[in-house]
Amino acid sequence: MQFKSMVVSNVELSPNYFRMRMTAPQELLASAPGQFLMLKVTDAIDPLLRRPFGLFDVGTFTAEYAGCGTQAYCEILYKVVGKGTKLLSALHHGDVVDLLAPLGRGFDLGPAGEEKVLVGGGVGLAPLYYLAKALVARGEKVRLFAGGRNRDDILCITEFERLGVETYVATDDGTLGESGFVTQVLERHLNKGMRIFACGPTPMLGAVAKMAALHEVPCQVSMEAYMACGVGACLGCVMKGANHTEDTPDYRCVCKDGPVFDSFELQWS
Incomplete structure (x- = not known):
């Protein structure tokens, strides 16, 4: 509309x-x-x-x-x-x-009964709050791992906690939560039986995707991209799919095919 x-x-x-x-x-x-x-x-x-x-x-x-x-x-x-x-x-x-x-295409909430893990950085926390509300309404157990360069990049944690979401925070400079990358905190808590939903900078999403593949954990990522139209007409927000090669191009439109993808759909190298 x-x-x-x-x-x-x-x-x-x-x-x-x-x-x-x-x-x-x-x-x-x-x-x-x-x-x-x-x-x-x-x-x-x-x-x-x-x-x-x-x-x-x-x-x-x-x-x-x-x-x-x-x-x-x-x-x-x-x-x-x-x-x-x-x-x-x-x-x-x-x-x-x-x-x-x-x-665009939103998150697949997955089957009930799994532990849901949300990973976000900066404004990447935006779609995760609406997702957390939907998951909590289904009675799911939800954890949030939020990261940023400093405490100013950690947004709306109180709102997540009011939903009953268990939160973990990491900042690069240690001004809030643990010192270091949020992916380091995530790795210590990751195990089978979880499902990951992530949104944030592409390097962070790539690290989360590789971690999920290593632990055989389902993972969905919400990609950020510059967009002109938002409906797949201009092809200005394409990225490489997992099967992309120079001989057999495989491109995905972030606005139309995403912004949410299963992590195995994309080429992270």
Whole structure:
């Protein structure tokens, strides 16, 4: 769907990291964890392209100010890294943006009874919160492994803990949680009978995918990529599939075939 959305709140969580809530049509409540939206910041020509953001949360709230009772909403997490996100950070309650959502392929929650392990870094935690809500609602045991360069990169841990998710934190400089990579913490707790869901920087996802293969643990990864259209038309976000060679190309569109993939579908070398 393409629709106009009103900004409800736009809060800075830590330096340059924001959490934005926007109104949404009721149909968006059927979105799957792991799907994303494409957001047009302004009606101006510059910036021309929409920006992709994973769905951090989808739900309803009482919109008394609008006189319309219960209102659906969607939320995103984002980091200010360029012109588009800088403009986004300046938006306030009542401002209007244009959204295209829901897009892409979300997570397969897997069979009940497995221990679910979530691994995220920075804004890669965004789709994992919506996923955690869905898993907890099914009565699943969920653990979160969150990593970042420093404490400012660790977002919304309290929200995960309120769901009853057991959390582990690691930072490169040791300013929060353990010192080192989050994959090092994950490896100490990994065993068969688990299912991994990961989102974050590609090097981290590659390390998680290799670890999962070594321990024979099912693993899904949500890939981050620059996107122009979000629907597979421009082919600007392709990446190599597991069977790719120069003679037999195998490309996957992150926006259409993903952003969630089984880790064995992709070529990590």
